[in-house]
Amino acid sequence: MNKTKEAIYKASVDVFSQSGYTGAAMDEIAERANVAKGTLYYHFKSKEDLFLFVMQTGLGHMIDDAKKVIGKPLAPMDKITELCKSQLRVVRKNENFVKVILSQLFGQEERQRLLRGKLNEYAQLIRECIGELGVEKHTEKETSAAVFGFLGTMVSAAVYSAMTGTQKKDISGLLIQNYLHGIL
Amino acid sequence: MNKTKEAIYKASVDVFSQSGYTGAAMDEIAERANVAKGTLYYHFKSKEDLFLFVMQTGLGHMIDDAKKVIGKPLAPMDKITELCKSQLRVVRKNENFVKVILSQLFGQEERQRLLRGKLNEYAQLIRECIGELGVEKHTEKETSAAVFGFLGTMVSAAVYSAMTGTQKKDISGLLIQNYLHGIL
Amino acid sequence: MNKTKEAIYKASVDVFSQSGYTGAAMDEIAERANVAKGTLYYHFKSKEDLFLFVMQTGLGHMIDDAKKVIGKPLAPMDKITELCKSQLRVVRKNENFVKVILSQLFGQEERQRLLRGKLNEYAQLIRECIGELGVEKHTEKETSAAVFGFLGTMVSAAVYSAMTGTQKKDISGLLIQNYLHGIL
Amino acid sequence: MNKTKEAIYKASVDVFSQSGYTGAAMDEIAERANVAKGTLYYHFKSKEDLFLFVMQTGLGHMIDDAKKVIGKPLAPMDKITELCKSQLRVVRKNENFVKVILSQLFGQEERQRLLRGKLNEYAQLIRECIGELGVEKHTEKETSAAVFGFLGTMVSAAVYSAMTGTQKKDISGLLIQNYLHGIL
DNA sequence: AATGAATGAGTCTTCATTCAT
DNA sequence: AATGAATGAAGACTCATTCAT
Structure with missing residues (x-):
């Protein structure tokens, strides 16, 4: 570039x-x-072309970061924790990028379909990482729930930052805690 | 109407x-x-006026439903579980409405600020319900994390439905499970 | 309209x-x-749509005029002469329209193809009228030559007006004369 | 070049x-x-400059060809016939060039005025040749009609080729025939 | 209460032209 | 002699909004 x-x-x-x-x-x-x-x-070529480039590049950053963590020789549970932390850090650094994704995730325009396709590649990566936690314990549905819970956690962080503004305190540590162990 | x-x-x-x-x-x-x-x-009066009406009405439905649950004489833990279930049901029935919220949550336009304001009223309701769980156990930050985790769970459901399309299985039960007890 | x-x-x-x-x-x-x-x-709907409407309407005028002449109970030779006169009169009244046709007759754009298609309907009308002159005397090729000569005569009038400007004398009578009997 | x-x-x-x-x-x-x-x-220097160069060059070819024929020691009637044939041959070889002329003949842009000016030089050449046929027989108006009929014949050929496409038969011989002796 | 013809500001996009290399 | 990145003016088209009926 x-x-x-x-x-x-x-x-x-x-x-x-x-x-x-x-x-x-x-x-x-x-x-x-x-x-x-x-x-x-x-x-x-066009506004759409530019948009797709932005998506590709931005998601590329997140995927690269995820792969780096996944490549580490850690116990599955430690790895998923590390992945959470690391990705939340990326989200915080690229807050705006996450907003773009969220605002364009729905709809039937070509660009929206393409975006979902790319996001699926990302989700697949998370799925693998979660899958390592122990195949015997997770059904396919359970894994899905965990994956989308993961995405939801990323979103929570973005929503939190949008709704509380600049004077916000960092709650990403607690979000991870809740994601892994529940609020109860 | x-x-x-x-x-x-x-x-x-x-x-x-x-x-x-x-x-x-x-x-x-x-x-x-x-x-x-x-x-x-x-x-x-205008497109913005129509949009705000849509938001008010849609969020109104969710708030009404939440209040109904909150009004029930249940143990705090049971109540939060019930609230999760009930709200996820509403989300599923008003999928499109949630998509509108998400796509318009960010930005500095007047309508977006107003939307966040209204959404905050909703979050406040959830916050109270979560607060009941035991004031001694939750710091303000912890409560916030739980509230935004709750919103994130709603979002997860919408994202799941957007990304897996029509042949999707219902994972809301599992999403609640994870929210309350964590994925581990 | x-x-x-x-x-x-x-x-x-x-x-x-x-x-x-x-x-x-x-x-x-x-x-x-x-x-x-x-x-x-x-x-x-679009510029192209407007253009096509203009073509349809303009050619419609010429076709209507031609049909009126063709419907008359005249000897074939008189009829073709009358047709020449009448159409040249229309051309002179719609000079600008003929210019549009000429400037857009060539090329592979959709509008240009459509224009040629419509012009063909017009040519077909002329062909029939010329055909009446006596089938035994004209081969298919000869009829074609006569038809395109007819179109060429219309064009000549437009080109003449474009190239000699406002102080032009009317030469349409002579153009007809030449078309029917040759310059020699 | x-x-x-x-x-x-x-x-x-x-x-x-x-x-x-x-x-x-x-x-x-x-x-x-x-x-x-x-x-x-x-x-x-500019697009217009390029366009004018193309016009000058293309019309130059036609003028050169015409001059060659006019220079021949032939009887006026034979000469005009020969001119027709020769120019129609050039037109067929430079079909695209003729299309450019036709599509740019009208309008008040500088380039269009210049084009008409150049085309007039060409018309003048034809006029002289036709004039030779016998001054006593042609009034100025009659000569004009014959000249523009000549141009119209060239145009007919181009229009014919545009409208009948690739599988066209050559009708230039007949076009000449009609131009000289009429369709009747 | 409802309509739809008309508007004009605002948007995406194209393209002739320039200029540093 | 040739290049291609960069420009900005101009053009097709959209759309929220108005208003007379």
Whole structure:
């Protein structure tokens, strides 16, 4: 990614997360990236193309991080804990990116279908990690519940940050605690 | 709510959930509600006004349901379990509504701020219910984590349904289980 | 065709004939028709749609005129002469329309293919009239040559008017004369 | 004309004939000529400049051919017949070029005025040749009609080829026949 | 209470042109 | 002699909103 593309990427994440896909204006992305509008179209075929690039890149970061943790020689339970921590850290660093995902997860537009497809790759990774916890203990349904609970935990963090604003305290440690051991 | 308004409400939920706020066209809402475009503006001042009405109404349903459960004379632990079940049932019945919330939760537009405000009222209700579990055991931060974990669980259900499509199995029981007792 | 649509039609013929299809700006059509840009799109799905409407309507006028002549109880030779005269009169009254046709006759765009298709219906009409002159005398090829010569005569009139400007003398009588009896 | 310019010329004729002047993209001309976009501007000041070069060159070919025939020591009637044949041959070989002329003949843009100017030089040549047929027999108006009939015959050939497509039979002989002796 | 024709601001996108290399 | 990244003006099209009926 060269300098111009990088600038466009960063501006895109910001604008998409603030305004969603439809609400985002290419004009504003260009302005925030400090390039002319035409430059966006020199590097990306269309708004949708740019959006998909943003998704691919952002999810790529999360997947890379997850793979790094999964590759570590840890006991399954330690590994899932570590994965939680690590991914929540990434989420906090890329808060805006998570917002984009959430705001575009539903619907039948091509871009939304593609996004779900990519997110599924990510979910698959988590599934494997959770699966290691002990095949005899988890049915397929139980694993699914654990995976989507995991995603839900990531979302909780994003929702928390959106709803409590800047003066928020970090509760990610407690979210992990609850995810692993329950609130009771 | 008379017949026309009802039709507009239902059409709005569908269209907003499919296309988000900005992507939704008043034209399409009118068409799906089988009324002329002008009729929308006879009943609602603006698109934003309509959106806020939809939010108020939809969240109203969830709050009503929650209050009903909270009003029951149950032990705190049983009550929170019952609340989970009941709310997940509502979520499943109003899947589209939850999608609208999620897609419009972030951003600095007036409607988004108002939505977060309303959602906060809902969160407050959950917070009280969780607080009953035993004040001595929960710090403010812990309660927050439990509340947002609760919201995250609702989201998990919606995300699950979005990503697995029609042939999905119901995992809400397991989601509750995990929320209350953890995945480990 | 109501008042608004009529105004748009007239403005369209003018602008399309002056600037061609691609060169014509919807903005300018709107301005000349004294309506807002949005109004164009209320009445026509797209620029292409508007263009096709213009073609259909314009060729319709010529076809109607031709049919009127063809319906007359005249000797074949008199009829073809009458047809020449009558059609040239229409061409002169709708000079701009003929320019649009010529400027859009070639190319592989959908609109251009459709235009050629419609023009073929017109050519077919001429072909029948020429065919009446005496089947035994004309081979298929000869009829074709006569038909396209006819079209060429119409075009000659338009080209003449474009190239000699306003102070032109009317030469349509001579064009007919030449078409029927040759220049020699 | 060196190799690069030659390639640009050929690509230009193709693209201009397929898309008209406004519809033609410098990008596509560059691509078809296998040069970078910047190269076009190294050889030509602007799109209009390139267009005018194409017109000048193409009409130059037709004028050269016409002059060759006119220079021959033939009887006026034979000469005009020969001219018809020869020019129709050129038209068939440069079909695309004729399409560009026709699609750009009308309108008030500078390039269109210039094109008509150049075409007038060509028409003048034809006029002289026709004039030789016998001044006593032709009034100025009659000569004009014969000249524009000649142009119309060329156009007929192009229109015929556009409308009947690839499986067309050659009717140029008949077109000449009709032009000289009429269809009756 | 309801309609739908009309509007114009705002959006995505294209493309001729420039310029540093 | 040639390139291609970058530009910004201009164009097609959308859509919330208004208003006369």
